[in-house]
Amino acid sequence: MTQTTDNTPRAGRQQLVVALHQYGGILVSLVLLCVIFTLLNERFMTVANLTNILQQVAVVAIAAFGMTWVILLGEIDLSIGSIIAVAGMAGAQALAFGVGFVPALLFTLAAGALMGLINGVLTAKLALPSFIVTVATMGIYRGFVSLPTNGAPAMISDASWTAIGSDRLAGIPIIIWIVGVLFIFNHVLLSRTTFGRRTYLTGGNREAALYSGIKVDRLKIAIFTLSGVMAAISGILLSSRLYSAQTNAGMSYELDAIAAAVLGGTSLAGGVGTMVGTLIGALIIGVMNNGMNMLSVPYFYQLIVKGLVILIAVWLDVRAKRRQG
Amino acid sequence: MTQTTDNTPRAGRQQLVVALHQYGGILVSLVLLCVIFTLLNERFMTVANLTNILQQVAVVAIAAFGMTWVILLGEIDLSIGSIIAVAGMAGAQALAFGVGFVPALLFTLAAGALMGLINGVLTAKLALPSFIVTVATMGIYRGFVSLPTNGAPAMISDASWTAIGSDRLAGIPIIIWIVGVLFIFNHVLLSRTTFGRRTYLTGGNREAALYSGIKVDRLKIAIFTLSGVMAAISGILLSSRLYSAQTNAGMSYELDAIAAAVLGGTSLAGGVGTMVGTLIGALIIGVMNNGMNMLSVPYFYQLIVKGLVILIAVWLDVRAKRRQG
Amino acid sequence: MSEATPVVLSMRDVSKRFGPVEALKSMRLEVRPGRVHTILGENGAGKSTLMKILVGVHPPSGGEMRLEGRPYQPQSPRDAAAQGIAIVFQELSLCNNLTVAENIMAMHEPSRLGFINDRELRARAAELVRDLGLPVDVDAKVGRLSIAQRQLVEIAKGLSRPAKVLILDEPTSSLSDSEAEILFLIIDRLKARGTAILYISHRMEEIMRLSDDITVIRDGAYVATRQRDETSIEELITLMVGRRMDEIYPLRLAPAPGPEVAPALEVQGLSGPGFREISFDVRPGEILGFFGLIGSGRSEVMKALFGMGAHTGQVLLGGKPARIGSPAEAIAAGIGFVTENRKEEGLVLGAAVRPNISMAALPQFAGSAGFLRFGRERRAALDEVRRLAIRTSSLNTIAGTLSGGNQQKIVLAKWLLTRPRVLILDEPTRGVDVGAKFEIYRIIRELAAEGTAILLVSSELPEVLGLADRIAMMSEGALKATLARSELTPERVMAHATGTHQ
């Protein structure tokens, strides 16, 4: 029988090996896609286009960070597409009301937090399945978004707001800075703090977590709120990129966010997943959309190819993990 | 400690009590809705309108029967909206090809079975989560549906095909006959046969089912195929009602089907649920849509009310079940 | 050896690898009809793996098996059952969403053309349950039964079809003595009918009483086969752990605290679902045993104390009234709770050993701004692994892949880290081998010596008698009596537990 060994803190090279083990399957898919697109279109592998992809992927990636938390807990949040839309509209209305950029921003984030909080409270306190709670709030929030303008989009002319989506800071688009900061924030929170640890444990076995003194309900509410805030940030970026709040914004983005998380190795059963994986998953989706547009693949074929790539990538990943035993 | 008792077969009245216990929460919601709408609009409680509701609810109800099987197994099928669309298109193309009514019908059912089979095989044999498999095939099937007509709808002029959706048999619309027959079929299959029992066993404890010798993979494939066939029947009814196959038909119907099943007491964790519950759940959705139209509730408010009613109904049901201990 | 009786099932050189883990190597076994053949080995020795190979859950990596002289290669448990080999699994494998009858008859429901005859099904299940004398209602949903009742249902399920060989993998680990007696009667009847029985247990007294043949395995390898009459508990333990063990119940390290010591925990008139008017106290350094039949309400009382159930009544900690509404509050108040169902309430099976050990004591490892102090956590976890001699290849091993006994030790380790003033142990040695049991007893003694007040719930009479300073007897949700050490005899305890005492 084996002896108890204590792994020493991992050195750089060893970390690389661990990362390759963990993300091998999914990285292969990403690299493969990039190679294929580079071969088929010489403009794919340019700084301009890669910046492009990152910007396009930002909205889904940020929502997917929030979704990763929720899925880690073994729950699901189908309302984030609607929250994205409400956030944009809340921002547009606040700006139109003349409160100024920063208050509008805070108001929007608060709106996102509130919507997430509602999801969390309904799931935790009424003990309803989050799938059904968020299917319901998906409709409710989508209904609310149309009330101020009766369905019409709301223009946004505030220069600071629109700058988020189009300006650069130190040569890099602000939007990419935001994705980067949020990635680090979520990654560190998940992998280095007790909050992250509690999330993993609760997702792994809710009952055991409860008996170990984890306040499961509170944690659930906190995480749905976090997911709401992430969706609100997505909504801010989207409305800023579009110079307007659309009432049909973010429709079905929840599925893209879930796909990104699952592609990245997050288990829908809860307890397993990382932010790095989710980022890679989101990049796969972004690269695929961009690459097929560059190649002028007709829309219907794009749908088919996208589905196939998701299947193959998840399969490669599952297979790689199984091999490692 | 409980004694070993040998209950005599339950008599009619006792069965009623059992039914009230089991469906009490959800029945209350349905009856409440009907009472409210009757009070607010005298045309609601007419034979014409109730027939109307049944016809409108048919497409979702039948898809929800299939979905109930899948959820009972602890899986999910997000592709049924797309299967509904493909089925309509397959039928339209077969009819346009001149094969005749019955062959076109069989071809359509076979197409539905094939798509369900693919979902099942990918889920079972590659051991992928059904959520992600069916998110992927949702896109793939949706892509395929547009290929024959490049996105345009296909007209259906076959008299037999369109008769399904508009004619009557013995004074009752054919579509209602079909829902009735399929309800009985699924209900009996689920509650009275070994196939149904195996589904409950596997959904309740996959490991235990495996140890008991249930061929879980085969069962999974069979059930996804069944779900595909149900969705195909939905697609036939829909295309027949619309005299045409729309490429965006059935979009997001999977969510309605899931909502119907969950409203009816089906647990997303698997192992718990009935066809009776699902039918009641589908009726709630149908009554709500129809009733709000009758009252001319504006669209966005309809979204909000629908979400709220789903929340309240599920909550009432969960609470009623918890009371019983 | 009783060479006279023919061999019904035999295996030779059977091995099994799970990736890098060699769970079995060169295993051999001969099973004869009408005899109880016990497999004895430490936790993780490979007993369950062996049984799972026998019923076709896992294919063997090598070796050959013969059933009645013919090569035997079961493809699935169903295939094995069809060939006459039935099993009662160690880990409960019932469907909580279905009734007892539906579980018992799973996969051989009386049916015609695929249609199940429900009346017939219930009648057959009820007959079987009555025949076996099991105290369960066949119409009850399994999810609402206690663990012990589920274990009985599991046994009924295993016996629902005629078998040449019946495998029982730790069937008594969740049963108290009186339920175990029911099982032993059943085993005697089966023996008489000529059924061969493969039996696994960690309870030595039971093994010596029941077995005809005993095969000892160690680290996945065959060690020896003995006939019961030719061997002794001491010899078996020596064969199993590779060294001598003279004493199973370690002695007290410090004398039990006298009545002058103020109680660490006082409970007055505690009532709740499943129990009523429970009053007791326990002093620092004292071990208070809780004995009773299954379903007597002990676990419910402990859960209530831990904030996991509605209750009325008073709880005093260190003399001060405490309001405990949640496990978090209980832990903060210095209570620890080793729950009885480690799979559902104890462990995160999918997580590694380290986070499992630290999970109840997480606040200890929280640095500024909620950052985890990994080094500290690792050292603490490692200390516990060494102290409890948990067999795991590293702290990063997934808890679910460890053997049952080692999983149990991890649950214990988790609670030791919180340094509780009052530690509740609900069946702490369920499914644990004698060696590990000794270690757990030793730790319980150490904790007591350090001044921890201990509530020990156990259905094993020798365990309670061997460890407790006083014993609280529970029956049907009520506390019948609390006996002091001087009054403790097996007869008196059983009389109280079964309610025959007046």
Added chain:
Amino acid sequence: DGIGASLLTQQHPFYIELADAMKAEAKAKGVALEVSIANQDLNKQLADVEDFIVKGVDVIVISPVDSQGVAAAIAKADAAGIKVVTVDVPAAEAKVTSHIGTDNYTGGVKAGELMAEVLGGKGKVAIIDYPTVQSVVARVEGFKKALESHPEIEIVAQQTGITRAEALAVSQNMLQANPEITGIFGFGDDAALAAAVAVKSAGLEDQVKVIGFDGMEEARNAVDTNPVMVGVIQQFPQEMGKTAIDTAVDVIAGKEVPAEQPIVPGVYTRK
């Protein structure tokens, strides 16, 4: 009694203006009007019409989700003896009492002619389309038809961008793949406005001209202020809505109404 209107969507400025115009005119005429929104789902449109029939409206105004599939709804109304007026999208297979709508094909041709004009007869053009909507297909066909007479104009890309967000990503990617693009035609205002944003973020303001379709306020403002937006084909939802209600009122009164009431789209360019 009164008018029942089933509209394609309520999430597009064109349909919002259409609905508003209908409501205003109904109020002016003192006739009851109920509006339901099909949300681009033909099945919901059919259900909405069925519910109108049960309610017993006198006439139904439909803006079809699909020109062919709407036949079922019209047949139902017919069977119940209720007359149907279509707005915007015509019904292909069923006879209606009257149709009021933009000639999308002609509008597409006008867009193509405008594109040829601003490009000076040569260049590379990209199209953002929505192939499952018949009126859009007609626009794109008209647009391509007009460009056929300008052999030096080449259509280098055609991609689907249904929402504004999708249209933005699609335009960025098309510009990335074909940096020599000089013109983009968006099937609607959303697509065109998104394309204008993409042009700006790619720094190609001096090179690329964008033309839209619908001509709602936001797009007209953009044409006035943003040099990239050179023009937009303008529909007239107010006139359409008013005409639809007037027609419905006439139908109720038993008057004869013209079967076709085309509303010719305009071309809106900077003043």
